[in-house]
Amino acid sequence: METIFEQQAAIERQYARIQRRLAKTQLLDQSNKMRTLGVIGVGLFLIIIGLAVLPVLGFIFILLTALAFYLLSRFQPKVNQSMLRYQVWLRLLDEQKARLNLDWDAMPAVPPRDEQEEVDHPFEIDLDISGERSLHRLLNTGVSLEGMLRLRDWLLELEPDHEMLSERQSLVRELIPMTRFRHKLQLYSLFATRFTSDPVDGDRLLDWLDTQSESKQKLSSLLIALALSALLYLTVILFVFVHTSPLFCVVALLCSLIWYLRTKKEQGNLAEDTYQQRVAFGQLQQIFGYLENYPYARNSPLWHLCEPFFEHAEHRPSRLLARLERITGRATLARSPEGWMALNALFPLGAILAYQLDQCKALIAQYLPIWLDVWYELEATCSLANFAEMNPDYTFPELVPDRQTGSAPVFQAEQLGHPLIKKSKKVSNDFQLDAQGEILLITGSNMSGKSTFLRTIGVNLCLAYAGSVVSASLLRTSIFELYACIRVTDSLADGYSYFYAEVRRLKGLLERLESGTRYPIFFLIDEIFKGTNNYERLIGSEAYIRTLVEKKCVGAISTHDLELVQLTELFPFIKNYHFKENITDDQMNFEYLLRTGPSPTRNALRIMQMAGLPVKWDAPQPQP
Template sequence: MNKQIRLHALQNQIKRLQQRLESLNRLSYRYGTLRLIAFFIGMAIIAAVGYFIGLTWLFGISAIVFLVPFIFLIYYHRQLDQMIVRYKAWLRIKSTQIARMQLDWANIPSASHHKARQEHPFESDLTIVGKRSLHKLIDRAVSHEGSQRLKDWLTNPIPNREDIRQRQRLVRELVPLSLFRDKLILNGTLMGGTDRIRNISQLLKWLKQQSRDTSIRTWLYLLGALCGLNIVLLVLNYLGLIGGIWQGTFLIYLGLLITKSNFIADIFHEALTLQKTLQQLIAVFRHLETRSYRNQPHLKELCRPFWEHNRPSDKLHIVGWIVAATGVRGNPLIWFLLNMVFPWDIYFAYRLNQYKVNLAQYLPKWLDVWFEIEALSSLANLAYINPNYTFPLFLANDDTKSDIFQTQHLGHPLIPDDECVCNDFSLSELGQVVIITGSNMSGKSTFLRTVGINVALAYAGGPVHAKLLQTKLFRLFSCIEVSDSLTDGISYFYAEVKRLKKLLSELESEHSLPLLFFIDEIFRGTNNRERLIGSQAYVHNLVGKNGSGLISTHDLELVKLEDIINQVDNYHFRDDFIDGRMIFDYTLYSGPCPTTNALRIMEMAGLPIAFKKKM
């Protein structure tokens, strides 16, 4: 299935969902009108029976005859409204899929707030993180932790072969499971009514915080015994066998209960704030538990904690039920009555502590598996909405027969399909440096980012925008978007020098993995003469080391290094002027660039390109 067919299928699903929603909304409106009419008619009948007939039993019967169907009407109306909420959630999920396919950034939900780290080897330069980044495009995690895990994979500076292979196996199994992935999102967001499950870290912290009052069991036994004694004394008093002794024991019971009231309130307050998070986790875990995983052996093994022993959702459900029971404090009358006949608060505080101890042992493991699945599902979804993407192949680092990096039809995942031009490219050996020349706006910088972002995606375990990509494992380092700093008093040129020094240090370090580097417009922050001298010296120090890389430049003098240094190769991008318009084909060619366009661009903009010398 190609991308257009998949897009058309999603658009048809959205049309059906919209039609169904319109039908349900009309039905909900009718139910609301019917409820209002039924209420006024029922009240009128009950009032008429009570006023004109005056028979109490008939009044009661008429009230029951009205209330029973009215309650059923309310129930079915609420069920209908829940169905509408569910369909709206489905509609959001499907609409977001189309936004991701079309790079409609305004309608792609914002990922967890991650700011690109300038000091990172490549995170900022390759647009891995940010407003219109790779992470935002593919991140479908409902939890902040799942989103963070995906980011960590995409920005890992030192890839691990076995980790990549394991993630790739899992992603391959998840690609065709679109309904499974969508329901994972649906179940997580529907119960909470939000796009994200929040407070997970707060929940884990709460589970680790056991009650400081170790005597809570003693208080439960004491108040339970007093409560039982009160009931016995009250019954004996009612039968006339003893006097009103129960009043004294009741006051003692009430006084002791009040002394623990603030302590119990603190325990329950935080639990109630986490109730929604518990409900969301129950829905997510139940979804993971009920999957058969028959044809997904690697996914089945990953999800073993959800099906091997008791269901995690059942354990969470018990805690959720206990937390719900503590909610009676919101109704003072019911709370008072319950605690008068039974130490309700103390009992549920004790039970809550018991289950917190038990849950704290298992929940971190369950959550870790879920975070892993969320990140894997995000990568799988990228492959699903882009059927033309492929999974990369990884060469052994001791393989000397193949090119160290080779790709066919490589494109940038953040460029719309109708604008993206794909290229073939390869690096034959370690120590090789490729110099890419070309005029302004011809595509040099974009190509550097294209190679880098696809390699980062490959190392995360995901698919790449290419027909073929095979590579050895590299550490990545880039020097593309260098920023000056007014606060630190650092100029652009000095910032670039520091970055290039760090790159050279990484290249010369004794590491088992070679370095793949990207440098855009080397030494652009200084004058032409010194830039050329510095660039030649720097390239001389890059070749023959434990790494390879690409350098883009406007300095056509640099291409002459190919004649001097064996491991330097030239590539270029071209441009042309047709009918007064500048045309770029964004295709990578071998050899140095034969043309320049700076003066033409200046002339087209109306700037002077010549001057008269003084006589």
């Protein structure tokens, strides 16, 4: 099992190899440019001498110079492409190093949260699932916008499906050792977006196809345009060979021009419609071509997922997108309106291209949504596989179907840690829940680790329900519906105070329980009712916890109210746990280890004193 230092060393070695290859390619690029200049200089000299001595010799030198220049110019794009690939590969390795070191500034950005989602989702903000320093950003290796969003949707799933998760786990397991496949797919994707900082937006292409799905260029209009063009060339031939009046040529040309102007709307705006889409489809062509030609293991999960790329020989992405590339390439001539009008008066190229484009788009519209969906699924799954490869000490969770547990939910974790904490600082814990209605009541001093522990449970459940590995040596769990009340904020826009926002969130949990859920709810509540005074907080907290005991749920609640620990005497389903600190040489040292029983210590006044606030009190001796 590789340590993080061994992984970093391996990346550094690969980084050095790519840098050496890039340096060699850059030297080759410079030498090729010098050769080109040399060919031009020597060629011009020989051409001048040859023409002065013998004209035929001069023309021979012209042909030889042109041939040498052509060969060198054909070689140069390959050199440029190699340099760009190496640069993209270095970028990929930089991003991988950033993920290993939790260097948030160097990680690629992810789409920002939607404001409505921030308000409504029951755990997205509380567990740092999305955002700047989030689980989503750590996991994501996708390049397409929809692939990134699909990964986020998996992490935010409210009602996971056991069968789907089993299939996803199988695919992730297959992809973990396929490092070369994953990196090359990411390399092709990054290379496709090398000229832009924006992700590939496949849905924009689907929208373009949907808005133009009905053929605008009528076949009858095209046939008439071809007939008028044939008539024009016939009059020209008759004028040249039979010496008919040139007036016939002029009339035929005017008829062709008038018909073009009359039916121009049927062609649409070819220049605008095709230019941007040509770039976007060109990006997909490289990615889909790689997925189409990869030698998959037959009947493997990956083979079944990528089957749409190669199951129809006549309608493979390489053929359809290459055909579209040819059509859109010719349509770029329409960017010059005057020249385009003159050309179409002589020959109905616009009508032909518009008709071909309509036919090609109709065919691509049948397959592109399938290809894009597979690509998005593969990008999100590769993100999970990359996360598993970076963390070989993590394990796949065992997801227990309801039929194997009866009515009792299961949650058993060993060495459970938080994946967003550096491994050098991470502290892991063991704990389990055995019965419906069971509640962990967690007490402890300030900064002792209560909130982090709640997030640790939630984040690992999100990973498990996305099909990923988890930060644990063992995790055996039923499928729950997650609900968190950890990071609650007030709202100036809506006029909510912090306390009222917390009340609304806690009320939402009860309403969700009353409405009936497919799975038991796993709730995580941090410092319940901390926005009000001690007296009312204690009364409200006790009443709320009593209500939860009777519901279809399990969960953990952290609190500073040590009076609540007495609830374990009334309800056997409530269990006391705590975190503690040790004081050595007048300094607090936190263990971050979960212990049974209520907290024996408090430290708020000591923290105030250590911060320099004017607090004096007789500090009790720490209990052993």
